[in-house]
Amino acid sequence: MQKAQISLDLLLTLIIAIIIISSFNGLTENFRIDKEKMLVEQQLNDITLKTASVITSTQSLADTNFYIELAINKIQYVDEKGNTHNIYPDIVYMPDDKKLALSTVISTKYGSIDINSFAYISKTSNTDINTIPIRTKGFMVIKNV
């Protein structure tokens, strides 16, 4: 070993350290995306279930002239740059399947991810569901027609 010489051991240690640190980075990013996906999924599920419950419960109001404005919460998530996004979910009622489907798209380092949630609903034929005001006013209208 000469003065000021870098040893093979040190070089190998550095290389291994760099490999381990970069693999940790990848793992952390995957964990972060998983966590964000789960949080968004949970927010969607909460909204879907709450909305489906309200629509289904309107059966007991079927003999009244009800008009409900149901507030829909925004979905919140943090992207890879640390920016917080607040977006309204897309809501679609599928009468044939008796399902209410909610979806949203989140952007990650590895591209956009679609996240969906659905719940069964049951309503009388007189109950009308209007999801159009959600994008602009943040609520949906459920009424007897």
Add this chain to the structure above:
Amino acid sequence: MYKGQIFSTDLLFAMVIMILCLGTIVSAYEFNLYNQKQHDIQKDLKEKTETAIIILTNSVANCQINDFNGRTMSLAYSINTNKLTTLAANPKALKEALAIQDLNLQIKLSTSGIIINEEINAQNIVGIDLSIMTCNSSATMSDLNECINSSSPCNNPNIKMQTLSLKVEK
């Protein structure tokens, strides 16, 4: 240690300890995720069950009695046992009406017995017991008045107080 040797016992020990630590962290994370998922499933089931029992006792199978003026009165939190027995003949349609077609269902009345008995043996089960009034299709306003005004539990053959047990499973 020989010249050019890469793997020393120290390095091996260090790697083993590091892998163990990493394994512990990953399994703790998985465990956490699993717990959260289970909690979410239970929460969803509870909300669906509460909605189903409200619809069953307030709309789908509730008592409807004509008042003294001939108007039909829809009674909240009640069950018409004749109506429920008819509905129970087609559990699929009943579950669709209650918006729980993806779940298994059991309905039991404390006196009348089991109405629907689908197999329930999994982990995720939610049950609700509700004290309700039950009537049959022959119940009249006079029967209802008699029960409202009786000081002791009502002995009317057409109207009873029973416990409705509704259990769902995912």
